Amino acid sequence: MKKECVTMLLAGGAGTRLGKLTKNLAKPAVPFGGRYRIIDFPLSNCLNSRMFTVGVVTQYSPLVLNKHVGVGKPWDLDRMNDGLTVLSPFTGFNGGNWYLGTADALTKNQAFIESYDPDYVLVLSGDHIYHMDYEKMLAQHKQNNADVTISVLEVPWKETSRFGILNTTDDMKIYEFEEKPTNAKSNLASMGIYIFNWKLLKEYLEMDRNSTDSDHDFGKNILPALLHDGHKLYAYPFKGYWKDVGTVESYWEAHMDLLEEDLELFLHNNEWRTYSHDSNFAPQLIEANADVHQSLINNGCIVGGKLDRSILFEDVHVAENSYVKQSIIHPGVRIGAHVHLERVIVQENVVIPDNTTYIAQADEEPIVISPDFFEQATSS
Amino acid sequence: MKKECVTMLLAGGAGTRLGKLTKNLAKPAVPFGGRYRIIDFPLSNCLNSRMFTVGVVTQYSPLVLNKHVGVGKPWDLDRMNDGLTVLSPFTGFNGGNWYLGTADALTKNQAFIESYDPDYVLVLSGDHIYHMDYEKMLAQHKQNNADVTISVLEVPWKETSRFGILNTTDDMKIYEFEEKPTNAKSNLASMGIYIFNWKLLKEYLEMDRNSTDSDHDFGKNILPALLHDGHKLYAYPFKGYWKDVGTVESYWEAHMDLLEEDLELFLHNNEWRTYSHDSNFAPQLIEANADVHQSLINNGCIVGGKLDRSILFEDVHVAENSYVKQSIIHPGVRIGAHVHLERVIVQENVVIPDNTTYIAQADEEPIVISPDFFEQATSS
Amino acid sequence: MKTMMGLINLNNEHDFLNELTYFRCGAAVPLAGRFRLIDFTLSNMAKSNIQEVAIFTGNKYRSLMDHLGSGADWDLDRRHGGLFILPPDWNDPTDISKGDLRHFHNNLDYFERGKSDYVLISGSQFVSNTVYQDLFDYHIETGADVTLLTTTYDLLPEHHACVKVRVDENNWVTCLSNDTKNRHVFTNVYVMRKSLLLELVQDCIANYKTHFFSDGVKANLDHLKVNAYHYDGYSAIINSVESYYRQNMALLETESYKQLFSEGAPVLTKIGNQPPTKYRGTSKVNQSLIATGCVIDGTVENSILFRGVEVRDGAVVKNSIIMQRCTIEQGVHLENVILDKDVHITENQALKGAKEKPFVIAKRKTI
């Protein structure tokens, strides 16, 4: 059955810079924002943008991710004629094939894409936090009569050297890519969100497949080749909050952002909801001596102590006389009495004993307390 | 959440002996019986036996298979706390891993199995046609206080040399395996259906994982090792229809079996239904000059010609003055006028032109007409 | 993007099918071997990018609830939107609304919660397999307040009750009547802005009116811009036993069958789990529509068999409609008969109705 646009959500990355947070978990499955996983944000964008034909490409430690995504029920993507499909690596008539790069993930799933005979393919990655109406981007792409449209964000000029920068003419037509330029001509950074005309992309994927020195990557190989050959690439300027949570520091920062006045409607936005699973815990119980400020708390929590600028995922207990500041507490954590945490990320189901203190100073990377943290501490 | 028994359905085989039928299709996804795919039989057995915790291990060309299986809705296996999970190969912290053998498929999915903390693991393969109550087999396993129970079928003595034969004492305790024996002592053949005590199996999988000369196969490695070490292996005798559809000939035969008087209630058994997807075609239209005998016909077919001992999957058209005998016609096939087919298997969406004849003689393998059949015929 | 929400208003449809509607409403009557009347309208809506559908039911809505379930089989089991079956369950003592306007009044929250700006309204008696997207595009393009879906029939008795339409050269509706000679028929499918609908509803209630279309649209033809969109595809109106029998039988013609079923997307219905139908050695079947799960030894001619029917050796079924799970024993002879579900005809019985007046047997009878 023909669909105008197929969305390919690349959720296969290992996210190694997130350290312990991704040890046994694909990066898109990392918990975020008190009740979500990172991938909930692009998937909710798909629902809210009416992009109902979605392939989710997975490869790394996908058990939790696949269970979470399922057939897409929380995002209303369990549909009869399209909806969400998980695309894992597989062996075919010619043997097994892992995905080698972002472009290769599409090459190997060409049969999936072709089954919808689409005009356009929207490529997303599964590890950014943002709200975006892809339908508007597609409308822009069609209006420009573009071959490719790349979503871009204005970044502060002093940070341009950290991004892939796009140089455009006044009408947003791209004439040059610069990877992490030292003297940038533009502050438009690529967000890794692309719309391609499928017919054209297919040709370039075909060429790329046979190229032995290619990294099979959109940014490094496909887009430069398309630009070089004179195709029409346009930038689509995005306004709003966007965060790459690629490191422990930026993961922590993104959470603190959620507590700021100007961003607090990000999750509480009724016009652009973020959807996820729900595990039916009872409402949170705030006990008699609790003291809670500037925090986000989910169902099933029992709070007896003091919270300041912290995020509690579901089913977290914080006992009396404890103090949790600027910290992120994943589901099922038990924090004992007289505990003091600052700038700490506590992973799922960890038990923090009474009378313990963990503080990361403002100039240090936040401390990640993983399930084997105490074992390691004891054995070392 | 603890479950007494986890079922692992091995659906990763390539089924190369089925030739063109499995060129771009995993064997368990091959169409069967007029509306089903082969895997529908073990999955329906799971539902009918109340085995609600099922891992389906896939590896080879899984697009159609995964789409078909989804989260298990047609088999009522879309459940909150367990249900059906598709287990594809994945890369972990230590790199990528394909499944190397039947036992290895469990080794690599140990985390999945452990998450249910089961007492027993039921191992099935995805390519047999049969009705079986696994709950009864499990009851027998518990009653025998067995370590392993293997389901067995009495085969004709003259065919014992084609099977893996189990030699047992009178109480069905196994004392010897013989692979395709020339002088069999027993006619009990293994059906490739096993129940293990999970704790014990885990130990043997651990040993097998580290063994360099192992094929990581249940039949070749795990079971002989268990028997050798003196564990209690019992045979569970199965009565009823069972067919391994491993070759084109046996695939065709199994279909002809369905048309025999004594088997025709196999699919029409209201006490043991076989479930599958439904694509909402209108009822079949049998036209004025049609003549239909001893056949199975699905929705959406329009029959103008003559059918004898044939099976029509959904949406097949047979024009007037055609004659289809002892043939299997997959979905969407169009058979023109004045066509004569005998002992033929026509694959999905193939168009058979007017005035063509394909006949396989009784002593020949049935002809498989694939989508590229006519191209090949023209070019050769 | 502009979208529609759907409303299937059964409030004004009568139980026209005698024995077949003793225990179910007309919309739930089985037809064409595996469908129910409402499947056609609901499928058309589902295929027209409509994500939320409400059904205003009268009484006897239980078999409809059973049939529709969660709406999953029409892809309408959505977390946002989806299918809402709204039986009459009024509890507001201050409510002054009457007729089908009670249904509108008591379900205003359905319209208010919905995200779409337009509403497509339909009954269940117009049988077709189409998408309403063209109608909608036309509605937007002409700037009409209301657009009616119309078609042309060679007039049959079932069309007497239909509203007939006169239009000017630009398809603006100039007159709505019951003119018995006008072949230009209103299908009871129409589209309008949600805000206009709510306005007309309030106006009707305030004036103690009883019928939304007659009092809200037809009576306001002067000051509403009402246009007609003409539909040319295969369709039928089913609102009597005679039209029910006639239109079922019409589908035994390959041409009609293909027009209704093969040219659009599938008509969606509740999923059964029946095996393919088994034709045994002695079967003789011609010019018939046969659902799955049947086992046929006997003779079936110019008839419709629903799921799971058994026709035993020597039985003859002719010009008949046999519903789900009926059993026709050896030597039975049936002609011009309609059997409701689960009827059992014992050996050597003979039943015969007239073509114009088929013999209807109520469900679960043994004869």
Next chain:
Amino acid sequence: MKTMMGLINLNNEHDFLNELTYFRCGAAVPLAGRFRLIDFTLSNMAKSNIQEVAIFTGNKYRSLMDHLGSGADWDLDRRHGGLFILPPDWNDPTDISKGDLRHFHNNLDYFERGKSDYVLISGSQFVSNTVYQDLFDYHIETGADVTLLTTTYDLLPEHHACVKVRVDENNWVTCLSNDTKNRHVFTNVYVMRKSLLLELVQDCIANYKTHFFSDGVKANLDHLKVNAYHYDGYSAIINSVESYYRQNMALLETESYKQLFSEGAPVLTKIGNQPPTKYRGTSKVNQSLIATGCVIDGTVENSILFRGVEVRDGAVVKNSIIMQRCTIEQGVHLENVILDKDVHITENQALKGAKEKPFVIAKRKTI
């Protein structure tokens, strides 16, 4: 394997909650911050390996239908079995049954189609978080005809209406009465063979009886073997405004909260999609049960907030129950108040009820 089917019989439950049950039945009343009364019974059934559940509703069943939907959130959206909401929709002119027996009579097919040999029957007013498997095992073991689930309470006004139980040394029931001093209370949960249930139903109907439990079980205590299974876990009976308020407030004690919610599996309810609750810099919250999606600037003390409630700066909410999507503006003072859904309290209003008689505001009001 022996299994049970479930029946939640709301037919005999009255609309006890004044303003809270103007438009909904008692079983659909919200409690404990995110649940409805029926969630507890339905979750217990779902956790007891029960794959099919029927609900006999009286009137005002619409909000119940909305809440339960397809049953998916209780894992009861099954192709085989699942959830059946059965409102009163009677159309059989030959029907002579009365009282709740009409419900049984008109839904016999539910029992006949079901694959289980046993039926667990319950109302909605017994609030607990448990599985009924132990009760069932006990029932099989004792060979009883009927087994009642009973518990012991320190008697409160809400227990006056309950049936009290006397048993012999083997827990065989010797007397069922309304004895106001007996602390051994029947929870309205009981189990029996399906075949016995159908027999008792036929017998009651034939004798023009009106109440299945009273006339079918209680009146037959002589010739039925009725046993009692005693439940010791946390539980409550909610059948009046006072008991509703009391039992909600009881959950603000950590011990009660943990007993009801943390010791069993989760209590299932309709999934919302609310973000975590936001506590702003000025918030002061103590001894309260707070659902997700709230935004709190003000003071909340000894209260329950449902999903999406906003409490603005300077507002004080004390000893109150505030339902979904209410907004409490700046400077408001609320004490001993129950606000139904979507109530808006404007700036600086003060409302105060008594602990024994909380002030109830009906839904969608602005004050």
